[in-house]
Amino acid sequence: MKxxxxxxxxxxxxxxxxxxxxIGIYIEQPKYPRSLMWLQSSFTLxxxxxxxxxxxxxxPRFxxxxxxxxxxxxxxxxxxxxxxCRYLLEENLYPLVLGFQNYSxxxxxxxxxxxxxxxxxxxxVLSLVVYSVQDAFKKEKENKLLRQEKTQAELAFLKSQVNPHFLYNTLNYLYAQAYPVSEKLAEAILKLSDLMRYMLHDSPDGQVELQKEVDYLHSYIQIFRLRFQDCFFVDFQVEGSVEGQRIASLLLIPFVENAFKHGIADDAANxxxxxxxxxxxxxIFEVENHIHHHQKDQTTGIGLQNIKRRLELLYPNxxxxxxxxxxxxxxxTLHLRLGAVFPKTGPKRNSAAH
Structure with missing residues (x-):
């Protein structure tokens, strides 16, 4: 609509x-209104x-x-x-169609x-002025959205601080009690503890090491694998060096979560x-899954529009x-340019965890 x-x-x-x-031509040049009006129209075009x-x-490009x-x-x-454009219209088309041209x-x-x-x-010059003014309004709106996101993230962070140490200690206790009974259950509790620690951990600029984000994805996959036993087939490949790179936290997990929710995970061939x-x-992050047409889980996940909005705020252009x-x-397929574009006023890392 906008x-x-x-x-x-x-x-x-x-x-x-x-x-x-x-109108100005008609008033000031009454002798040649037709030709001048045609020339003014082509000039405006x-x-x-x-x-x-x-x-x-x-x-926009340069x-x-x-x-x-x-x-x-x-x-x-x-x-x-x-x-x-003027030459083709006024010196070539007009002589053929209208019988006159602009220049002799x-x-x-x-x-x-x-x-x-x-x-x-x-x-x-005029296009530069219009573009600059519109771009300034756009950036101001984005900064306003970033401030709102930051406020919401801080509120979510406060809500999440229900004594996380209590949660960690409880999970460690459950792990110690479960290990003698079932190593798989103990492993699941340990993985869950790692996921919670990663989600609740804060960083000043909202970014984390890319390797930690990859480790988080591995832990997330392993928890699902424990749930489905031997009927869970996921092929996760990492190519290139992720060392020294930083990324907005919890940025990749929504794509994986949606693939697990709506995809077919028990087909070894696919x-x-x-x-x-x-x-x-x-x-470059690619997630491919065959669609589960009989999916009964209708719970709301992280929608694609929300993901797009977060990308626009955190990695504009x-x-x-x-x-x-x-x-x-x-x-x-997500193509991301890591580096200097991450806003310094962006949301804290807990913004995706609430």
Missing amino acids: NQKIVLYHVAAWVLYLTYSL CMALEFYYCYRLVY LNRERLLALVVGLGSAQLLFIL KSTPFLHYLTDNLYYATPMV PIRLKLEMTGQDL AHTLTVKNNGDVYLV
Whole structure:
């Protein structure tokens, strides 16, 4: 709905500008209203093309990513787009259809080029102003959301602090009592204790070592494996070096949880496949599962929209999330750029545990 309003605002602005220009021509140039109105219309169309070329392509891709050369090339191509558009319309199409053109045939090419560069420059500046203002509002909204998330995370953290040491001590006691009776039961209690310790542990910036996140996934898988005994098939592969990398805590587990909840885990021929690949600071995490069409568990898990929202808040412009569903197989691929993009005001690590 918001995007529709923005589109309407843009359309209204261009319509008002063109209407104002055409009325001015009709009043000031009554001898040549038809030709001048056609030329003004094509001029406005070319300006709009140049404006949105910069607004939608050049500035979003190059302005905030320290790619100065690419930005300069992009702006130059925007001006060339304006010139080419005017040339095709006013010097080629209009003579054939309307019987007139804007510039005379004797106009030197250099004069035509410099004249149109003069007219093309304002749209480059105007699109920068509009994009910058909109981007500033967007960042302010994101910062507001981050502050709200931080407040909610702190409240959730306080709720979770029902003496965690009591929980750890209780689990350790249960582990000691269960070990002589059943090693599997004791192992399950120990894994559960590790999961709880990881979920309740706090860090100042909300990030953890990637290796700890991987260990958490392994522990989570092992608890499920104990539950299903020998009828639980999961293939988890880690490629590349995860040492020295940091990631937002509990970011990957929702994908695994949803795969276990909605997937088929007891088919040896089609196991749930998890793959984490690190190349430099680029992380690719894939989760693939065959869909369980007779799933009776209707409890609410962590929805995809919530996951997307968290990624947008924590890794803006540094992630891509693709979902493929052909009715039988569900494949989620997360491409994440680890590093400097994590907001310093982001939620604490307990935000995903509540």
